[in-house]
Amino acid sequence: MRTLILSDIHANLTALQAVLADAAPFDRVFCLGDVVGYGPDPNACIEEMMALPELDCIKGNHDAAILGEIDIRAFRDEARFSLEWLATQIRPENYHWLQNLPERIEIEDFTLAHGSPRDPLWEYVMDVRIARENMAAFETSTCLVGHTHIPSVFKMEGEDGSTYLYLIGPDQPFSLDVKSIINPGSVGQPRDRNPLAAYLVYDDQEELPWTYHRVPYDVEAVQRRILKAGLPLRHAARLSEGW
Ligand code: ZN
Numbered sequence: 001m002r003t004l005i006l007s008d009i010h011a012n013l014t015a016l017q018a019v020l021a022d023a024a025p026f027d028r029v030f031c032l033g034d035v036v037g038y039g040p041d042p043n044a045c046i047e048e049m050m051a052l053p054e055l056d057c058i059k060g061n062h063d064a065a066i067l068g069e070i071d072i073r074a075f076r077d078e079a080r081f082s083l084e085w086l087a088t089q090i091r092p093e094n095y096h097w098l099q100n101l102p103e104r105i106e107i108e109d110f111t112l113a114h115g116s117p118r119d120p121l122w123e124y125v126m127d128v129r130i131a132r133e134n135m136a137a138f139e140t141s142t143c144l145v146g147h148t149h150i151p152s153v154f155k156m157e158g159e160d161g162s163t164y165l166y167l168i169g170p171d172q173p174f175s176l177d178v179k180s181i182i183n184p185g186s187v188g189q190p191r192d193r194n195p196l197a198a199y200l201v202y203d204d205q206e207e208l209p210w211t212y213h214r215v216p217y218d219v220e221a222v223q224r225r226i227l228k229a230g231l232p233l234r235h236a237a238r239l240s241e242g243w
Contacts, residue, residue, distance in 0.1 A: 003027065003028050003202040003203070004030070004200075005032070006031055007032035008149050008186035009034065011035070011037060011045050012038075012188025013039075013044045013222075014221055017048065019215055028056070029055045034114065036062055037060075038188070040225035040226045040231060043090065043091050045188075058102055058103060061114065061115065066083055082232065103120040111144070115147040117143050124148050125147075132161055132163035135163065143180070143182070150185060150192045151183060151184060151185035151198050151212050152165060153168055156179040156180070157178050173210065185212070193241070198214055199212075223237075
């Protein structure tokens with residue numbers, strides 16, 4: 001079975017469609033949250049996800065904010081502005097779909113959480129200290145997280161729980177033979193100084209089952225829609241910087 005793992009689509013339909021086309025064929029999709037926020041295409045992205053035949057999707061902090069589940073004052077000005085815009089755009093059936101997303105799920109030997117397993121909506125797994133503290137917060141071998149928008153692998157390798165960070169480039173298959181936290185990067189707003197849309201594939205038929213991928217998309221078309229919608233210029237500019 002070939003599983004497509006994606007996160008932080010952030011209402012960027014052009015990037016999402018490029019990822020789905022590039023990753024095909026796949027048998028199922030894990031989505032790690034933040035389908036909306038920042039970008040110009042919230043309804044279209046939700047509808048694209050809803051149409052996927054086998055989808056497990058969890059809620060991100062932007063998804064929770066639009067639902068009123070967390071206070072939007074916790075967001076910085078520009079992110080808050082786009083959340084306020086989003087509230088005027090979201091269609092009722094799509095709002096309902098977001099409402100029904102769980103914050104954390106376990107599927108087979110995977111735990112899915114947007115931020116971290118112990119604090120699914122807010123915590124960023126950015127460094128080995130936080131990754132190590134989170135290793136005790138899930139029971140499966142692998143935890144899949146998003147939220148940082150940076151493709152990263154944290155492996156607990158030492159008998160003493162020592163945890164190491166690996167940054168693995170695209171198209172280099174690898175295995176995870178120890179307890180790990182892995183982040184696919186962001187589809188719609190990469191922040192590792194690489195503007196290409198990021199995703200991860202897990203293929204259980206392969207000896208080295210994990211592979212990162214990056215795919216180009218029409219960034220300028222998305223930037224034009226961001227500006228046309230009156231969303232912050234910064235949200236458009238950062239897409240070509242990948243930051
Ligand atoms: Zn995000």
